[in-house]
Amino acid sequence: MELPTLQDLNLAVTLPSMGLALWACVVLAVGLFLPERRRHWNLVLSLGGIVALFLYNLTLFDLPADRQSAFLGMYRADNFTAFVNLIALVTAFFGVLMAYEYLKRTHIDRGEYYPLLLISTSGAMLMGASGDLAVLFVALELLSIPLYIMSGLRRPNAASEESALKYFLLGAFSSAFLVYGVALVYGAAGSTDLSEIFHRVNAGLILDQGLLLAGAGLMLVGLGFKVAAVPFHMWTPDVYQGAPTAVTGYMSVGAKLGGFAGLLRVFIVALPAVSGAGDATGWQDTIALIAALTMILGNVVAIAQRDVKRMLGYSSIAHAGYILMGAAAAGSPDVRDFAVSASLFYLLAYAFTNLGAFAVTVAIEKDDATNPQLDDFNGLSKTRPVLALAMALFMLSLTGIPPTAGVVGKFFLFQAAVNAGMVWLALIGVITSVVSAFYYLRIVVNMYLREGPGEAQAQRSFLGVAVGLAAVGTFVLGVAPVLFLDLAQRAVLVALGG
Amino acid sequence: MENTPISLTTIVTFLPIAGLIVVLFINREREDIIRWVTLGTAVITFLASLGMVAAFDASNPGLQLETYYNWIPGFNISYHVAVDGLSMLLVLLTTFIMPLAVLASFDPIKERVKLYYCMLLLIETAMLGVFVTQDLFLFYIFWEFTLVPMYFLIGIWGSENRVYAAIKFFLYTMAGSILMLLAILWLGVNGDTFNLPTLLEKLASGALVFPEGVEVLLFIGFFAAFAVKVPLWPFHSWLPDAHYEAPTAGSVILAGVLLKLGTYGFVRFNLPLFPQASIDLAPVVAALAVIGILYGAWVSYAQKDVKKLVAYSSVSHLGFVMLGIFALNAQGVQGGIMQMVNHGLSTGGLFLLVGMLYERRHTKLMADFGGIWKVMPLFGALSLIIVLSSMGLPGLNGFVGEFTILLGSMGSNFLAVGFTVFAAVGVILAAVYMLYMFGKVYMGPVIHPENERLPGLDWKEVAVLVPLIIMIFWIGLYPTPFFGMMDSSVDALVTPYTAPGGSVTAAPELAPAPVAAGEAASVGLAPGY
Amino acid sequence: MIINGETIAFAVFAIMAIVGGVGVAALRNLFHAALSLLVALFGVAGLFVLLAAPFLAMVQILVYMGAIAILIIFVIMLTQRVAGMREQYNRQWILSGLVALVVFGVLLMVISQLGTPENAMWNPSAVAATLPDDAGVAALGADLVDANRYVLPFEVAGLLMTVALIGAIAVARED
Numbered sequence A: 001m002e003l004p005t006l007q008d009l010n011l012a013v014t015l016p017s018m019g020l021a022l023w024a025c026v027v028l029a030v031g032l033f034l035p036e037r038r039r040h041w042n043l044v045l046s047l048g049g050i051v052a053l054f055l056y057n058l059t060l061f062d063l064p065a066d067r068q069s070a071f072l073g074m075y076r077a078d079n080f081t082a083f084v085n086l087i088a089l090v091t092a093f094f095g096v097l098m099a100y101e102y103l104k105r106t107h108i109d110r111g112e113y114y115p116l117l118l119i120s121t122s123g124a125m126l127m128g129a130s131g132d133l134a135v136l137f138v139a140l141e142l143l144s145i146p147l148y149i150m151s152g153l154r155r156p157n158a159a160s161e162e163s164a165l166k167y168f169l170l171g172a173f174s175s176a177f178l179v180y181g182v183a184l185v186y187g188a189a190g191s192t193d194l195s196e197i198f199h200r201v202n203a204g205l206i207l208d209q210g211l212l213l214a215g216a217g218l219m220l221v222g223l224g225f226k227v228a229a230v231p232f233h234m235w236t237p238d239v240y241q242g243a244p245t246a247v248t249g250y251m252s253v254g255a256k257l258g259g260f261a262g263l264l265r266v267f268i269v270a271l272p273a274v275s276g277a278g279d280a281t282g283w284q285d286t287i288a289l290i291a292a293l294t295m296i297l298g299n300v301v302a303i304a305q306r307d308v309k310r311m312l313g314y315s316s317i318a319h320a321g322y323i324l325m326g327a328a329a330a331g332s333p334d335v336r337d338f339a340v341s342a343s344l345f346y347l348l349a350y351a352f353t354n355l356g357a358f359a360v361t362v363a364i365e366k367d368d369a370t371n372p373q374l375d376d377f378n379g380l381s382k383t384r385p386v387l388a389l390a391m392a393l394f395m396l397s398l399t400g401i402p403p404t405a406g407v408v409g410k411f412f413l414f415q416a417a418v419n420a421g422m423v424w425l426a427l428i429g430v431i432t433s434v435v436s437a438f439y440y441l442r443i444v445v446n447m448y449l450r451e452g453p454g455e456a457q458a459q460r461s462f463l464g465v466a467v468g469l470a471a472v473g474t475f476v477l478g479v480a481p482v483l484f485l486d487l488a489q490r491a492v493l494v495a496l497g498g
Numbered sequence B: 001m002e003n004t005p006i007s008l009t010t011i012v013t014f015l016p017i018a019g020l021i022v023v024l025f026i027n028r029e030r031e032d033i034i035r036w037v038t039l040g041t042a043v044i045t046f047l048a049s050l051g052m053v054a055a056f057d058a059s060n061p062g063l064q065l066e067t068y069y070n071w072i073p074g075f076n077i078s079y080h081v082a083v084d085g086l087s088m089l090l091v092l093l094t095t096f097i098m099p100l101a102v103l104a105s106f107d108p109i110k111e112r113v114k115l116y117y118c119m120l121l122l123i124e125t126a127m128l129g130v131f132v133t134q135d136l137f138l139f140y141i142f143w144e145f146t147l148v149p150m151y152f153l154i155g156i157w158g159s160e161n162r163v164y165a166a167i168k169f170f171l172y173t174m175a176g177s178i179l180m181l182l183a184i185l186w187l188g189v190n191g192d193t194f195n196l197p198t199l200l201e202k203l204a205s206g207a208l209v210f211p212e213g214v215e216v217l218l219f220i221g222f223f224a225a226f227a228v229k230v231p232l233w234p235f236h237s238w239l240p241d242a243h244y245e246a247p248t249a250g251s252v253i254l255a256g257v258l259l260k261l262g263t264y265g266f267v268r269f270n271l272p273l274f275p276q277a278s279i280d281l282a283p284v285v286a287a288l289a290v291i292g293i294l295y296g297a298w299v300s301y302a303q304k305d306v307k308k309l310v311a312y313s314s315v316s317h318l319g320f321v322m323l324g325i326f327a328l329n330a331q332g333v334q335g336g337i338m339q340m341v342n343h344g345l346s347t348g349g350l351f352l353l354v355g356m357l358y359e360r361r362h363t364k365l366m367a368d369f370g371g372i373w374k375v376m377p378l379f380g381a382l383s384l385i386i387v388l389s390s391m392g393l394p395g396l397n398g399f400v401g402e403f404t405i406l407l408g409s410m411g412s413n414f415l416a417v418g419f420t421v422f423a424a425v426g427v428i429l430a431a432v433y434m435l436y437m438f439g440k441v442y443m444g445p446v447i448h449p450e451n452e453r454l455p456g457l458d459w460k461e462v463a464v465l466v467p468l469i470i471m472i473f474w475i476g477l478y479p480t481p482f483f484g485m486m487d488s489s490v491d492a493l494v495t496p497y498t499a500p501g502g503s504v505t506a507a508p509e510l511a512p513a514p515v516a517a518g519e520a521a522s523v524g525l526a527p528g529y
Numbered sequence C: 001m002i003i004n005g006e007t008i009a010f011a012v013f014a015i016m017a018i019v020g021g022v023g024v025a026a027l028r029n030l031f032h033a034a035l036s037l038l039v040a041l042f043g044v045a046g047l048f049v050l051l052a053a054p055f056l057a058m059v060q061i062l063v064y065m066g067a068i069a070i071l072i073i074f075v076i077m078l079t080q081r082v083a084g085m086r087e088q089y090n091r092q093w094i095l096s097g098l099v100a101l102v103v104f105g106v107l108l109m110v111i112s113q114l115g116t117p118e119n120a121m122w123n124p125s126a127v128a129a130t131l132p133d134d135a136g137v138a139a140l141g142a143d144l145v146d147a148n149r150y151v152l153p154f155e156v157a158g159l160l161m162t163v164a165l166i167g168a169i170a171v172a173r174e175d
Helices: A011-032 A040-058 A079-105 A113-129 A133-151 A158-189 A194-202 A209-227 A235-242 A245-270 A284-303 A308-329 A336-364 A385-399 A405-419 A423-449 A462-479 A482-490 B008-024 B031-055 B085-105 B113-132 B136-145 B147-157 B162-191 B196-205 B214-229 B238-245 B248-273 B275-302 B306-325 B330-361 B377-391 B397-410 B417-442 B449-453 B459-477 B480-497 B517-521 C005-026 C030-050 C054-078 C093-113 C124-130 C137-145 C151-172
Strands: B064-072 B077-083
Touching: A011 A040, A011 A079, A011 A113, A011 C151, A040 A079, A040 A113, A079 A113, A079 A245, A079 A336, A079 A462, A079 A482, A113 A133, A113 A245, A113 C151, A133 A158, A133 A209, A133 A245, A133 C151, A158 A194, A158 A209, A158 A235, A194 A245, A209 A245, A209 A284, A209 A308, A235 A245, A235 A308, A245 A308, A245 A336, A284 A308, A284 A423, A308 A336, A308 A405, A308 A423, A336 A385, A336 A405, A336 A462, A336 A482, A385 A405, A385 A423, A385 A462, A405 A423, A405 A462, A405 B136, A405 B162, A423 B147, A423 B162, A462 A482, A482 B064, B008 B031, B008 B064, B008 B077, B008 B085, B008 B113, B031 B064, B031 B085, B031 B113, B077 B085, B077 B113, B077 B136, B085 B113, B085 B248, B085 B330, B085 B459, B085 B480, B113 B136, B113 B147, B113 B248, B136 B147, B136 B162, B136 B196, B147 B162, B147 B248, B162 B196, B162 B214, B162 B238, B196 B248, B214 B248, B214 B275, B238 B248, B238 B306, B248 B275, B248 B306, B248 B330, B248 B480, B275 B306, B275 B417, B275 B480, B306 B330, B306 B397, B306 B417, B330 B377, B330 B397, B330 B459, B330 B480, B377 B397, B377 B417, B377 B459, B397 B417, B397 B459, C005 C030, C030 C054, C054 C137, C137 C151
Parallel strands: none
Antiparallel strands: B064 B077
């Protein structure tokens, strides 16, 4: 057997995800020996690792072709991966930053939180980088299992335990779907390598079209659970509500990011040639339908919510719908690259905005383990004007009102849909955006237009930094989107070789 | 296109933001400094816009004082702002109204002063941005952004039902503009650019052709956004609430400028982009406009509350503007733009008057007043001028606009004469409800003892009203410079709609043929004053 | 049909699987049912051996019998209430019966497509002969740590175990 050299393995390009996992082990080990009063080293080490890898990751854009894959095709180090890494590291950064005080305040300051979060992030990154269905599957588990544990950190709080158990059971269920789908696709195409599957499907070298379709469908179900697409969203509100708020914030972006990265990887790289109507791929209509349902249900049901985390849970379902719109548009070959970059940009915009919104929610949450309600925002603009301003910015961004990241992101997603000839889907998108204004504005109304105590629990510190950075990100992406759009545009998903 | 250096247009648009940044650094306890800095900013912006007028060449129908910056390269989105004859006057109107609105807020606004003036400055930039932008994406950004400060202005500093009115305002207008977003996306995707001049060139050269039926849909997309904003009957139901609940300055800005974003949108986008659909739908739009004129007048008459009366009169006045625009000839459009300015001055003035009354009596019901002229003679006299201007007395500004509009709709190739007749009835109705209101509030004996000792106007109130009165007389007596500013641009705009020679008899089904600009120019001269 | 060692073994394992399976469903005592499950699983493992899939047979024994079935027995022994339960049917028995029928139908359909017993697919040694030479356990093991093949998922799976350990401790720890 000929052994590949280290050069062939290209280990260096896998550093963002693999390095983060390794670093997590270091943080874990160091954390064991930290006395109570030096717990802040957990935070410092985690943030340091994230920032260092973020900077390193910036050098991984536009690698030469021979460095674009590692482990001989198992790991793809293209611009898509680099951009997903970028979003994931931003997410992890905020996830760590907004948890630090919160964990202390709610007496769940476990050292495990940080390594678990880092490993989960590396799972999300690995999903975006996977060049093989086997990697995709283990990456999905790597992303999910830490999240199950983190949701239950507030044990023996019943809501937290319920959240963890529900998330675990349904997560395991969805993994089963995914792995079953992988098995069927392997059975049909005779390979788990994404590029190889593409070439075999393209050349008609598949055993059974029905088997392939069934496999693709099952994978869509599995990934649909992860991104909380309708009708696989049922777990979301309960899990979001029950998990510790900082965890919910991280989960609302991290899990979706991984799910979408995997979804785009699989369906655009491996399965574009599955036959469909016209020159669009076969899964386009299905994903478009799911996107439409997701947008409608998420936005409509969110209106009725009084619990902030539950509302943001439904809101996150709605946003999954918008991103799915981009994924559906990517089913048209001409629009593919545009739609992929639009989806990635939106994910980044969503990351800043939603993490910011959760950071504010963490700030106003009381210490007595009750969930923040919409009325807790009453009068916040008088007691904490800056915090209220930031929250207003996040809400506007989620609605899609300028000058925020959200409006630019939505604009490109709708443009992708129109470009792919799916004006009806874009129409649903814009109408549901108006619907979403109902519930996002409610928070703004409570903060600015109503009187009330509206006292924030946390004082200005790490959490304040998180809110501030998220607000800056949300604003800058809205005013000068070109900074990141340029990177997102370089992300092109294609099969290797052939 | 190449990037250009920053022009005066950009500077004027973002001057309020510069002022906003200064205000942000002032301690929120120092309310007087905040007020004066805001006023200073608004005045400087106005002076800078006068500089634009000085640099503006009225004989050039094209875009001037342009700034072009390739904002999002690769996505065909640019930062492109410029003015031409269609927007110059409206930019001026905005910068003129804003200092008045700021000054009028000095006394009434006592709470959360810093936030209030920040919102005023934000909305000024947003409105100016809408008027000057030449890129569809940028337009959408500014357009949607006008919602945010207005929402807060109504919602925080409004009267009892403010939260309801603010949300209604926000959702109504957002719902309308979202259809426009789709139309913008269609144009951007199929035209491969979001730049308006480039799109127009592509349409003219045939590089972009609308498929069967699409033009009407796109027209309706833009129409939805603009009709809600105007508001055209039957999309008006947010307006009375918003006007009624808004603080005085909010109402002034809303009536003075914000509603014009809608009418301006028709002139800037619908007319040049979709000529055929405009012709096909002109009678429909004109019919809605005329219904609005009559309906607004009728409902105004039925009001017991002065502010509501003024609010509904806006529906009526803007019906005139819409009628003029969809006459699709030079006179109609010129009259329409002129009337936008006039309505801004006179209705803005009316809201200021209502605000002054409210400050003294804390009521807006007509029944609570009466004989105000006796108590406050100067106020009564100034009010009379504004009221007369609003109802279109010859010699004052309102007449110039309405008369030109009626001339335009009379001479329109696309509208039957009935539209003009009914609109003329609207003029009479305006006189009825306005004089009725004036009689109830100002004339007669002082029936309520509380009204006997009302303080007279202070210097701030005089300073707010006098510039308005000056403009009302200036436009009313010598409108030529104002018409001159938009002449050539309007002629270029209506060229596709005027058959050779501009004959009134040209049948609407004839495909509008482009004619030489010189020929078209002979059609629409301002009425001779 | 030729009677040889292979067919006899097949019969034995098949009967174990079926009888075990019926036992799981039919026995009243849950503990006995769990033991019966072990028998069924062993039968299936035997069938894997006959199909020239020794690795799967080992996995079957290690994972299903060694881990999962034992886990079930632990759970039954630890929870008194369940061990003493006498109720054999719950409200979902119709639904689960339907699901079982459907699965049976699908399997029957798949098998019927394989053709008659004379078909090579029915002959385990013939099936084994069609496999490539390197399909054995050794090759699988080599592949898992081969940088050309599955070392990345293998490593990540290791990481996964670590996370599961951390999680188990984090969840179970009293503090």
